[in-house]
Amino acid sequence: xxxxTLAFLILGFFLGISVLxxxxxxxxxxxxxxxxxxxxxxxxxxxxxxxxxxxDADKLVFSECLSNSYLLDDKLCFDRDVFFSENGPARSGDxxxxxxxxxxxxxxxxxxxxxxxxxxxxxxxxxxxxTRTFSFQSPTxxxxxxxxxxxxxxxxxxxxxxxxxxxxxxxLPTPMxxxxxxxxxxxxxxxxxxSSSCGRFLGDLATDCGTADxxxxxxxxxxxRIVKDPFxxxxxxxxxxxxxxxxxxxxxxDVTELYNNSYTAAFQLETPLQCQINGVLGPCSFTDVxxxxxxxxxTGTCTxxxxxxxxxxETNGAFGVDRAFVRFTFADITSSSxxxxxxxxxxxxxIFVLKHxxxxxxxxxx
Numbered sequence: 020x021x022x023x024t025l026a027f028l029i030l031g032f033f034l035g036i037s038v039l040x041x042x043x044x045x046x047x048x049x050x051x052x053x054x055x056x057x058x059x060x061x062x063x064x065x066x067x068x069x070x071x072x073x074x075d076a077d078k079l080v081f082s083e084c085l086s087n088s089y090l091l092d093d094k095l096c097f098d099r100d101v102f103f104s105e106n107g108p109a110r111s112g113d114x115x116x117x118x119x120x121x122x123x124x125x126x127x128x129x130x131x132x133x134x135x136x137x138x139x140x141x142x143x144x145x146x147x148x149x150t151r152t153f154s155f156q157s158p159t160x161x162x163x164x165x166x167x168x169x170x171x172x173x174x175x176x177x178x179x180x181x182x183x184x185x186x187x188x189x190x191l192p193t194p195m196x197x198x199x200x201x202x203x204x205x206x207x208x209x210x211x212x213x214s215s216s217c218g219r220f221l222g223d224l225a226t227d228c229g230t231a232d233x234x235x236x237x238x239x240x241x242x243x244r245i246v247k248d249p250f251x252x253x254x255x256x257x258x259x260x261x262x263x264x265x266x267x268x269x270x271x272x273d274v275t276e277l278y279n280n281s282y283t284a285a286f287q288l289e290t291p292l293q294c295q296i297n298g299v300l301g302p303c304s305f306t307d308v309x310x311x312x313x314x315x316x317x318t319g320t321c322t323x324x325x326x327x328x329x330x331x332x333e334t335n336g337a338f339g340v341d342r343a344f345v346r347f348t349f350a351d352i353t354s355s356s357x358x359x360x361x362x363x364x365x366x367x368x369x370i371f372v373l374k375h376x377x378x379x380x381x382x383x384x385x
Contacts, residue, residue: 171249
């Protein structure tokens with residue numbers, strides 16, 4: 020009798036485990052705990068006072084305790100610091116320092132319209148060519164933004180402005196989190212040197228060689244200007260007189276358009292242009308103007324494809340960008356993929372007055 024009872028208990032135990040495992044595998048929403056600011060496993064998140072990984076010594080140096088909610092609902096919440104911008108049509112509510120996305124209740128949108136299984140790289144590239152978009156800079160109506168900082172601070176995105184008066188941020192493509200593909204929406208951050216490489220994938224080399232924007236140098240320096248000082252945008256979008264905290268009242272009565280004025284600057288092209296031929300980097304055959312990529316059907320080669328972009332900025336502290344330069348590298352490619360390198364560097368322009376009254380300037384790295 021005892022043996023039968025024990026066998027029954029053991030069988031019930033394993034059945035319970037089986038049901039538990041099945042429940043875990045099929046569960047669509049999992050309780051992530053009662054500390055929503057605890058975003059790092061086995062590590063202390065700064066200012067997260069409910070994080071069990073934070074010691075008393077850690078909490079002593081916290082500048083604040085991030086707000087937390089014990090209400091568990093059907094939202095996906097992320098720390099706002101991981102988002103550069105929120106450009107969707109919906110408006111999000113305030114959940115402390117969390118950006119929350121509500122689930123879509125429209126069940127029809129939860130089904131794929133095309134469930135064809137992709138089994139080869141060629142099939143993947145064919146589908147990617149149908150849906151991919153290139154958005155190095157997405158112009159925005161300036162009237163949609165009502166406030167700007169009076170000057171750039173370290174880490175602020177650098178603004179660009181287009182001939183039609185719309186503006187955007189200067190993109191500095193970086194690899195995506197889950198793949199090496201280029202994410203073009205990453206902004207160039209003021210005062211922050213950065214360099215990264217990412218991949219481009221072409222559906223058809225013969226066609227994309229002459230049509231893909233990301234293969235042309237002109238995409239990255241023509242038909243837009245750098246906003247040297249964001250105070251321009253602050254004043255241009257205001258009907259009242261604003262005072263620059265560094266310069267005092269600024270007379271912008273001569274600024275009649277947002278694009279071409281002394282507060283914006285065009286990129287200056289640095290030469291000689293560099294071309295990589297057979298793995299060797301050297302001066303290009305074209306010197307002053309970047310050549311457009313062209314496809315050679317005999318050799319199956321896309322010549323003069325853009326492989327590198329380097330932005331160099333001379334800055335003057337809180338007075339913003341003084342001058343902007345760009346340098347390009349080109350390569351000949353024969354495959355449907357290409358690795359591009361993007362970088363930005365900043366140097367300071369110091370202005371000094373000598374004892375005899377002469378004004379001089381120096382350039383130094385930040």
